[in-house]
Amino acid sequence: MEPAENADRAEGEVNPPVAAKKVFVKTYGCQMNVYDSQRMSDALAVDGYAGTDRIEDADLVLLNTCHIREKAAEKVYSELGRIRDLKAERASRGLETVIGVAGCVAQAEGREIIRRQNAVDLVIGPQTYHRLPEALRKARNGEKVVETDYAIEDKFEHLPQPRKAEVIGRGVTAFLTVQEGCDKFCTFCVVPYTRGSEVSRPVAQIVAEAERLAEAGVREVTLLGQNVNAWHGEGPDGGEWGLGRLLLRLAEIPGIARLRYTTSHPRDMDDELIEAHRDLAALMPYLHLPVQAGSDRILKAMNRRHKAADYLKLVERIRAVRPDMAMSGDFIVGFPGETDADFEATLELVRTVQYAQAFSFKYSPRPGTPGADMTDHVAEAVKDERLQRLQALLGEQQQDFTAAMAGRTISALIDKPGRQPGQLVGRSPWLQPVIVDETAGEIGDIIDVRITRTGRNSLFAEPI
Ligand code: SAH
Ligand code: SF4
Ligand code: F3S
Secondary structure (H helix, E strand, O other): OOHHHHHOOOOOOOOOOOOOEEEEEEEOOOHHHHHHHHHHHHHHHHOOEEEOOOHHHOOEEEEEEOOOOHHHHHHHHHHHHHHHHHHHHHHHOOOOOEEEEEHHHHHHHOOHHHHHOOOOOEEEOHHHHHHHHHHHHHHHOOOOEEEOOOOOOOHHHHOOOOOHHHHHHOOOEEEEEOEEOOOOOOOOOOHHHHOOOOEEOOHHHHHHHHHHHHHOOOOEEEEEOOOHHHOEEEOOOOOEEEHHHHHHHHHOOOOOOEEEEEOOOHHHOOHHHHHHHHHOOOEOOEEEOOOEOOOHHHHHHOOOOOOHHHHHHHHHHHHHHOOOOEEEEEEEEOOOOOOHHHHHHHHHHHHHHOOOEEEEEEOOOOOOOHHHHOOOOOOHHHHHHHHHHHHHHHHHHHHHHHHOOOOOEEEEEEEEEOOOOOEEEEEOOOOOEEEEEHHHOOOOOEEEEEEEEEOOOOEEEEEO
């Protein structure tokens, strides 16, 4: 318990010490799951659960899962097998263990998870995390609980905010989910089914959360959403705000020096947001803007609703207002019907854009999505070969991007101790680790540094 909470209690009044229950949370998938895991931990803390990173000590094991590709989803079941053994072992010592599955596999598969692994006590979907404490009580009474209805109430409003001491312990960078769900229905993707339709959090709620983060020492906030740039809300002026306007508002909060947002859809990059990249120094020059493929035929089959040329034009416009903008992206190879020529178009697009970083995947058919029912699936060996070629090209571009930093002066947010004693690690505007001597400043400082040497992905620097 925080000392502050005990401070005003008279001696003798303090509750007898109760051994706190422990929760082990394992997070798979995207940053939104990372954020959700923290909010669930905050909610559980109110119920007396302390976090642990030793699974064998946990009274509650919570897996926050991802359904995006088959491999991600299957990993959960092998992990559950191991946890079942752990539960049995703890039971032999008279200890209770509740096993909970949260996240997108929970939403997509629901009760099926308990059918496949009977040791699971609790399945809870991403829209109902505010009901976790209640669901947990039921599970501890021996009920098998499945909570996967899309909630009508706003989960964020009902989830307790983290206590200041907890936020302080979490460092100087933070995620803040502003938007959830997706209405785009790309034909390969499960997200519209696991996260439901697009919902934006209200401005006041977001500003209040960002202020709390800033008070706890956070300097850099990354706004999150499956389609973060589709965020919109009513501002205090009564007008309709888009993400660009929201970023301007958040930049006014004392202490917040850097802002980012992810993940964006090319269709939702409006003028206001592009102008924010021109006008707002706090908005970091790094944009994750997935395109998935470079062939118009495949983009159409994917239901991305834009052409390759639209994407290139967009990148051009963004770089015109922010010339140091580094681009990041996601790619899928081997979508049904993808020919060699289609794949070449993807390589061509990559060569044109020059990515600083990118994520690429082999197409994985997901049950319930239109892509899975398409007939002209690409052979696994072809997917492998394409992925290798694409990753080689993207890897080259990433290394070129990092190598070009040598000799430059950049800003770095010092955010953690280094692996070697006497070192600190900072973060460049382009998300590269920047290694400096510990005399360069303190965690939370933003300093100007000169890059003396570059590694594969990290930068070595000296303060100026
Ligand atoms: N909202 C984001 C993407 C979220 S999913 C967007 O629209 O770009 C993250 C990434 O996983 C996607 O960009 C895509 O590259 C990849 N992905 C999604 N479904 C996939 C599938 N069925 N097979 C392989 N990769 C997939
Ligand atoms: Fe999935 Fe497409 Fe929505 Fe992104 S925009 S979450 S890829 S359906
Ligand atoms: Fe995975 Fe769900 Fe995120 S499917 S990528 S955890 S939205």
